Amino acid sequence: MDDRPLPVRLRPLAGPVAVVVLAGLLALPQPRPWTFLLLAVVACAVGLSDDGARRGAAAFLLATATVMLLTLAQGNDPAVAAREMLFASVRGGVPWLVGYAWRLRTQVRRQAVERLAQERHARRDSARRRRDAERLALAESLHDHLGHDLSLVALQLGRLELDPDLTGPARDRVAAARRQLARAVDGLGTSVDSLRSGAAPGLARSDDVVALLTEARRAGAAVSVTGLSHELPGTADRASLVRVLREGLTNAVRHAPGQPVTVAVAGEGPLVVTVRNPLAPHPPTGRTSGTGLASLTGHLERAGGTLHAGDDGETFTLRATVATRRPAEAFTDDSRPDDGADDDDHEDDDGPEREAALLSGARRRGRVVLLAATVVIVAALGAVEAFTLVEAHRALLPEQDFARIEIGDARDDVTHLLPEHELLPPPAAEAGTTCHDYAITTARFDDASGDVHRVCFTDGVVAFAGRLAPADR
Structure with missing residues (x-):
């Protein structure tokens, strides 16, 4: 039985669930304002995730396959599905790209910090090795030279102590001096051991807590x-x-x-x-x-x-x-x-300059990532705007031509007034009736921009001719 908390057990499912939710939001045929907001949040979250690129691509492919299957099942024109996926990819791609670019920026800066820490750690180890080598050389010098000289002095004092010409008090003073020198030699050995290890006598220089405590107890x-x-x-x-x-x-x-x-x-x-x-x-x-x-x-x-x-x-x-x-x-x-x-x-002398250059380079690369994302977003929005403008030009029904269409007119009598192309997707209508939407203007800043002329035919005659706002389509 898995004793892990429920959130921990469900965490592996978060990625696939996010992909499915994002694909479903992208495949919605007529999104509403709340859908736009939810799509933006989910797409940005997917972009910020650890595997944002693959999850975003999987969601787009899944949404494309869903839209194409639904289009073919309903007998609609595949061009309608392609148009819907174009707009859906921009709606979901912009917030996804924002999240993905922000994650890349954070990743670049984190990698720079980790690399900086590794370099500082390497310099620290190098400096410690140099210092340990100097300490060891000094310890060996003390041991080999000063220890040897003190041992010779102790030997001379020992011989002097055995000199029969010395009086009793003098011999006692020589013996005391020899004992003091022996203690000094022992102290020198202890100091040399401490100098070699860099710790108190008997206390090892360990980077492990348990080992440090163990050595301290072993030292008494x-x-x-x-x-x-x-x-x-x-x-x-x-x-x-x-x-x-x-x-x-x-x-x-x-x-x-x-x-x-x-x-x-x-x-x-x-x-x-x-x-x-x-x-x-x-x-x-x-x-x-x-x-x-x-x-x-x-x-x-x-x-x-x-x-x-x-x-x-x-x-x-x-x-x-x-x-x-x-x-x-x-x-x-x-x-x-x-x-x-x-x-x-x-x-190293160039350590601070190297650190500053590394962090500055990371910040610069982070700004480049955000700038590149901005350029892609602007280009995508520009492409959609250009596509919309071309579509409006092809489906433009001027006001003066629309005014000549009246309910009851035969279809053949008004066909020459209608453009060859209509705005997609075609509006839904009852059985036996077909409706077509046409652009009123191609000027993006005109008050009528987004409004359409809708003409519906039933049994070959005009059943409806009116103007609709975008919210009424």
Whole structure:
């Protein structure tokens, strides 16, 4: 049994249903004003859909086949069906093209934003690799040169400690110096490992939340976590969350080793992350650069979040608000995507110019799409207007000729007054009666434009001759 909600189950049917509805509206023989409005809405929605081109073509072909079958079944002239489909294609094609062009414009801009994000991600990775290579080279240099020299000094002190000529106090001072140097060598090794990984001693530089917490516990940190599940909200900025947790755990491991650390995560829109640890009774000596919190604050503020950190004399608390990721569709012309690059990533010198050129090109292509759609719409409307004008010229019945036609006149007596062609479609009439509509004027801005002269014949004589407005046809 399918447990999905009903709207989710019916979603695959939305496309075919829209095609059928659009085809039915296009095939209506005499649309009314409300039909025009409904047709415009449905056609625009089909154009905006994911597969707007194929669905629009399918609706047009289905409507054409329906109109042709109905025409042949009723014994009418196929030219009437062709004329109706011409006007129907313009009625439905204009709003469809508007929707389709708007979707193309949005797609062009979204592709530009995605490409920009990919390029920025590539530059970020390149900068990170360069920085990691520099860090590794520095770590190896410290390990190979300074570590070796300190080991030699420790060896010399060990030999000096065994010198029988030293007095007892002097030997004790040498032994103390050797032990201090040994601790310094161990500290150097720990610092080299930290420099290699870019994290606190024993804390891996991981981009996975679970791995980060696991490594922190493995390093000896007593970490308890609440409110953090394996499935984060789909809009959560995972990169920022990992960075907040890394900074909080790194501070705890460095400045309060052995103290328990509590991590709490709450919320689904913006995530509120809180990292707490008691202050160490005897904090480690030495100073740090202090740039970690400042860098993290700047990163979160640019992403729409906040950071507050400090202690109350007993507990150090780091509280961060991690904003949700912005979808690509939300970027405006002047916005720039934030793909979570680190603050200290060094991008190429031509990065900003490349980004500006890429977004400018996307906006330009979007305007070209809308301009092309406008040109097509104007051309289509112009073609319909020209067709209507030609049709009116061919079916023009001047007022002076129409005035000579009277009810009761024989058909043969008035045939020479009537044009060879009539306006399509021919009006419906009762059995035994045929009616014909003729244009009154070809001037589009004349008050009589759209009105017709209608002449009906019954049993070979004129049964009706009158003037009708478009609404009365």
